[in-house]
Amino acid sequence: MKAKVLIIEDDRDLASLFKIVLEMSGFEVSAVHDGTQGVEVLTTQPLPDAIMLDMHLPGVSGEEIYALMKERGDGHRVVICSADVQLVERYKSLGANAIPKPTPMDDLQHMIMDIVCG
Amino acid sequence: MILPKILQIPDAFDPDDRRRRQILSIILSFFIAGGLFSILATFSYGDPFLEVIRDPDASLVLLSSVSVVVAFGLLFALNRTYRSGSLAGWLFVLCLIAIISVSDTPSELVGSGLIIWTLPILAGGIVLPPLAVFPIALIVSIANIYISVIVLNLSSNPYAIAIFFMIAALTWLGMSITNRAILTARIEAQKNAAILNGVADGVVVLNENDQVVLANPAALSLMGSGLAHLVNERKDQQELRGRVLAFEWSDVSGVGRVAIVRDISRQIEVERAKDAMLGVVSHEMRTPLTAIIGFAEVIAKRSEPVSEMAGRIRVNAQRLVHMVNNLLDHAQVQSGALKIRKEVVSLPSLMQAMTNLLSGLAKEKNLPLKINFDPTLPETIMGDNMRLHQILVNLVGNAIKFTDRGEVTVAFQRQGSDKTGLWRMVVSDTGIGIPGERLPDIFEPFRRGSDYATRCHQGAGLGLSIVKNLVTLMDGKVEVESAVGKGSVFTVTLPLEKENI
Numbered sequence A: 001m002k003a004k005v006l007i008i009e010d011d012r013d014l015a016s017l018f019k020i021v022l023e024m025s026g027f028e029v030s031a032v033h034d035g036t037q038g039v040e041v042l043t044t045q046p047l048p049d050a051i052m053l054d055m056h057l058p059g060v061s062g063e064e065i066y067a068l069m070k071e072r073g074d075g076h077r078v079v080i081c082s083a084d085v086q087l088v089e090r091y092k093s094l095g096a097n098a099i100p101k102p103t104p105m106d107d108l109q110h111m112i113m114d115i116v117c118g
Numbered sequence B: 001m002i003l004p005k006i007l008q009i010p011d012a013f014d015p016d017d018r019r020r021r022q023i024l025s026i027i028l029s030f031f032i033a034g035g036l037f038s039i040l041a042t043f044s045y046g047d048p049f050l051e052v053i054r055d056p057d058a059s060l061v062l063l064s065s066v067s068v069v070v071a072f073g074l075l076f077a078l079n080r081t082y083r084s085g086s087l088a089g090w091l092f093v094l095c096l097i098a099i100i101s102v103s104d105t106p107s108e109l110v111g112s113g114l115i116i117w118t119l120p121i122l123a124g125g126i127v128l129p130p131l132a133v134f135p136i137a138l139i140v141s142i143a144n145i146y147i148s149v150i151v152l153n154l155s156s157n158p159y160a161i162a163i164f165f166m167i168a169a170l171t172w173l174g175m176s177i178t179n180r181a182i183l184t185a186r187i188e189a190q191k192n193a194a195i196l197n198g199v200a201d202g203v204v205v206l207n208e209n210d211q212v213v214l215a216n217p218a219a220l221s222l223m224g225s226g227l228a229h230l231v232n233e234r235k236d237q238q239e240l241r242g243r244v245l246a247f248e249w250s251d252v253s254g255v256g257r258v259a260i261v262r263d264i265s266r267q268i269e270v271e272r273a274k275d276a277m278l279g280v281v282s283h284e285m286r287t288p289l290t291a292i293i294g295f296a297e298v299i300a301k302r303s304e305p306v307s308e309m310a311g312r313i314r315v316n317a318q319r320l321v322h323m324v325n326n327l328l329d330h331a332q333v334q335s336g337a338l339k340i341r342k343e344v345v346s347l348p349s350l351m352q353a354m355t356n357l358l359s360g361l362a363k364e365k366n367l368p369l370k371i372n373f374d375p376t377l378p379e380t381i382m383g384d385n386m387r388l389h390q391i392l393v394n395l396v397g398n399a400i401k402f403t404d405r406g407e408v409t410v411a412f413q414r415q416g417s418d419k420t421g422l423w424r425m426v427v428s429d430t431g432i433g434i435p436g437e438r439l440p441d442i443f444e445p446f447r448r449g450s451d452y453a454t455r456c457h458q459g460a461g462l463g464l465s466i467v468k469n470l471v472t473l474m475d476g477k478v479e480v481e482s483a484v485g486k487g488s489v490f491t492v493t494l495p496l497e498k499e500n501i
Helices: A012-024 A035-044 A062-071 A085-093 A105-117 B002-007 B015-043 B049-054 B056-079 B087-102 B112-127 B130-151 B158-198 B217-232 B265-300 B306-335 B347-364 B385-401 B436-441 B463-473
Strands: A004-008 A028-032 A050-054 A078-082 A097-100 B202-206 B212-215 B237-240 B243-252 B256-263 B343-346 B369-373 B380-383 B408-415 B422-429 B477-483 B487-495
Touching: A004 A012, A004 A035, A012 A028, A012 A105, A012 B265, A028 A035, A035 A062, A050 A062, A050 A105, A062 A078, A078 A085, A078 A105, A085 A097, A085 B306, A097 A105, A105 B265, B002 B015, B015 B049, B015 B056, B015 B087, B015 B112, B015 B158, B049 B056, B056 B087, B087 B112, B087 B130, B112 B130, B112 B158, B130 B158, B202 B217, B212 B217, B217 B237, B217 B243, B217 B256, B243 B265, B265 B306, B306 B463, B343 B347, B343 B385, B347 B369, B347 B385, B347 B408, B380 B385, B385 B408, B385 B422, B385 B463, B385 B487, B436 B477, B463 B477, B463 B487
Parallel strands: A004 A028, A004 A050, A050 A078, A078 A097, B369 B408
Antiparallel strands: B202 B212, B202 B256, B237 B243, B243 B256, B343 B380, B408 B422, B422 B487, B477 B487
16 A cells, blocks of 8 residues: 655645656655645645645644644654755754755655655 | 133123133132232231221222222123123223322333333233223323323323334234134034034043043934933943944043944844845745746756757856855844754765765866875764754855866875864865965955956855855865966865864
């Protein structure tokens, strides 16, 4: 069975790029475009194997979603993806998976792969 | 301190008039004091009043002294009256001539005592406008001729008349020159005062006891009643009622300590707005750039020639990202928001990360990228991984960019003994070099040592400025040696902090 990845990213072009790249690596990918939808999917549906999380989201912010996931003990499934390099560095130093935008696609694939195989 | 107050002339007069009246006041007060002294002296022998009055000599002295005191007292009062014009001065000169006329025997007055007649001319020059000396000389001459011809029945003395007019001419000349000098000084002072009152910067002068001796209107409006308190704190920057004031201090000999005070609130606000805008813009640019680079990467995996073109899209977009990153770092350094972290840094990994990133670029230009690693350096140190990487990549990237032939060498070295604890990153190239006159400002933002060259290099010219700022934040220093056509050597020296075990 294919591993499932959820992309929470408000920029639709970026979301579709990540989707294409991760599908090329053989993942089953779905995407939502705001924080509220993201929380809904995460709380009502089976938990995906990996989550790509943008930080600046309409509705519920990426920070809140990450906090929620961490509280549930699923923080390791999340890859934080942000254009704010300082924010990425801060999360990295806290032990989170974080990757800055612009994102080298190889790095993205490797990171998701590591989490799924983990 | 009553005396100076009495001698002080009210401000209502024009400055020249005021000065003359002041001098007249002083002269008159001397005469009055002399008169009073002489009255006292008359009674000092202890003789009863009536006896003094009966003595013809004593009563004459007494009478003349009293008249001098009364007359000059009246003149003194007149001199301080606004509408009197130069009346007091003229009356004083005439009194002087009258006193001189009766001060000695007529033959003495036109003989050996002749010189005394020059007194009213000189006095007139001081207490009246300079030209007044000529009519005074005329009056003195007439008095002389009267005494010689009418009283003594002699012929008049033309030499004496000539001397009077000569003295008058000299006095006039001297006083005119003095007046002009005073006028020039006054205009200069008015000009300075106008400038001082007009400038937007506050100016405060303190004497050696730290007392405020001068504060211009701008200083008062900037600091209000808290002025003395604020300047005595001697700070370079202070906040007052939501405004930020910058103080620039200097010692001016003969004047004291001078503070130039400037309201820099607006400037700070603009800086903040600029930084915020730069942050937002850079941030907003990253998202579309991520999409461009990502899609180009996906397409680049397809077949030629599409992959070739996609590769170029990616490289160009990455260049934009690099610029945005530099702009953001620059803004953060400027606003003081950039913080240096302390974490474990593996020096071999630092070098490896750099070669991973830049060896491709060096290979494209057929440049050997040589690595030198001092074996006495510890493997791990404390520092900021990301920022050390950034410094190294910036320097090596530049070296490759500006070198077409030869090689680029990167060395990590230990410097000095264990105690001094320093290490260096040395990046040398055999490139175009930097001309000597450009070296001092090579680390300034938006400057590039390359623009003298006919060829064009990309970049906003922020790389070296950021390197310098980062190195400074790490308590280190960066130096450059270069010769045009021979190459450049950039040396970053940093404190060596071993990993705490």
